[in-house]
Amino acid sequence: MTPRDARPADERSFLASYDASAFPHPSVAVDVAVVTIEDGELKALLVRRTEHPHRGRWSLPGGFVGMRESLDAAARRVLAGKGGLSKVYLEQLYTFGAPKRDPRTRVISIAYYALVHPGKLRDIGIESDTSRLATLQVPWAGEEGGRVHAVDERGRKLPLAFDHADMLGLVVLRLRGKLDYAGIGFELLPREFTLRQLQTVYETILDRSLNKDSFRRRMLASGRVVPTGRQEAHVGHRPAALYRFSRDV
C-alpha cells in the first residue's frame, strides 16, 4: 500500500496529500542472526548489550535502517561491522513488530540470517567480552514452551534481549524448511567438503540422524554435489573424497 486510502481523494498534489510528518513513524531496524555449525552444533553470534534496555543481556547484532538504504544493505552493513563478514549467504527471515517489543519506543525490526562456515567466523576473531558464539539448544519440535535457548560453552543459559529468542527459533525452522529445497547446507561448509561433513550439517539442522547410504546416494544423484578429485589427508583412516557445491541443477 502507500497512500492513505481513507483520505478524501480530491485533487491536491500528491505532496500535499501525503505529509510524512503529520503522524509519528516507528523506528525501523534490522537484526542479523549469524549462524554456523561447529562440532555438530548450531551456533549463533551474539553481542552483549551495554545500554538500556536489557543491559547485560545478549542480543543479535543489529542497527537502524538508513533513510536511503535498502533493508538488505542495512543487514550487510551490520555484518560488515562485525569484523568483515562479507560475501556470506544472507536472507531476510521475518519482520517483528509487536508494539511493546522495545520498551523505549516503537521499533519494527526486520530479522535476517546469515550462514557462515565456522572457520571463516573464527578467523575474524569473534570471541571477546562483548561478542561470542553461542550454542543454540532447540527443544523438541512443537513441544510446550518450545523456545530456543542460547548457551555458553559450559551449557549455561545466556539471557537474550527483546524477542531475539523468537528470531533464533524462526531461523532454525527456516533452515529445516529450506534445507532440501535450497542449497543451504553448503553455505555452512568450506568450499570443499566430504559427504560425511555434509551429512553432519543436515543432521544438526534437522536434529535427527540420517541413513548414511541413502543420504550419499541422494546427494550424488541430485547433481548439486560434484567430486573435486581430491580427498582428505591425515585423518587416521581411509580418506573421504572431497566434493564441492554445484549451483546449476
Add this chain to the structure above:
Amino acid sequence: MTPRDARPADERSFLASYDASAFPHPSVAVDVAVVTIEDGELKALLVRRTEHPHRGRWSLPGGFVGMRESLDAAARRVLAGKGGLSKVYLEQLYTFGAPKRDPRTRVISIAYYALVHPGKLRDIGIESDTSRLATLQVPWAGEEGGRVHAVDERGRKLPLAFDHADMLGLVVLRLRGKLDYAGIGFELLPREFTLRQLQTVYETILDRSLNKDSFRRRMLASGRVVPTGRQEAHVGHRPAALYRFSRDV
C-alpha cells in the same frame, strides 16, 4: 537490534541516549494479497489507486501501521476494511524496503497474504469500479523476465503499482513451498470438499497435473483429510465423497 550500537555507552538514562526525533524515520505499511482459486486459476484481490503515485494502476489493499498496532493487527484491519474478511488464513510474506519503491517518501512495506475460498469472497461483493478479482498469470519458473502478471477476465494485463507484482510473485512461490508442508490447500476450499477439488487446488498452485490415484492415496494416508460421510449432490454423475480438513496430523 535496538539501541544505537555506535553510540558511546556512557551512563545517561536510556531516554536521553535514544532520541527518536533526532533522525527521520521511514513510513511503515502493510500490503495484503488476498488470494483465492476459482475455475482452476489463482486470483488476487486488487484495488484501483485513486491518488498519486501510480494513479489508475492496480495495487494490493494496504494501509499504514499504527504506532500502537502490531503488524498482524494492521494486516487484519486492512482485511476487515475490504468488506468484512475476518477469520481468514493470514501470514506474513516478506518485507519490501527498496529506498525508491515509493517516489514520495521512504515507505517500508510488510507484505502479507490471505487465503480465502472463492465463495466467501464473492459473497461480500468484491467486484466494483475500484476493486476486482484478477487472475494471476505465472510464467514458467525461472524463466527470463519471470514476473507475475495480473489480468482481467478477458486476459488483458492490469498494470500494477509499486513493487506489487513482486509481492504477488513471492506469494506464488511461498504457496508452492508450503503446500505439502502446511495445510495451505484447505484454506482455499470450503469446509467440506471433494478430493477432486483438493487436487485442483494443488494443480493450480503447482501449475502441473498430478497423478489422480497417488494424490488420493497420499491425501488419505496423510490423515489430514477425513471423510464426513456426506457426498456431493446433483453433479450429473457418481457423486464424490466429501471430506474435511483435520488439523491434528
Add this chain to the structure above:
DNA sequence: TTGACAAATATGCCTGATGCATATATGCTA
C-alpha cells in the same frame, strides 16, 4: 615392514510409495 584400525566405498535385498492400467460402482439425466 607390516598388520590392525577406522571409516569410506560398493553391492545386494527388502519394503513402501508412486505411476499407470484396468475394472467396477453409482447418482443423474434423458
Add this chain to the structure above:
DNA sequence: TAGCATATATGCATCAGGCATATTTGTCAA
C-alpha cells in the same frame, strides 16, 4: 430404464529409501 460421466477399487511395475554385509584404503603403532 439405459447410458453417461466420474468416483472408487484393484493389481502390477518401477523406483527411492532403509538396512545389512563385504571390500577398500590411508594412517599409525609395533
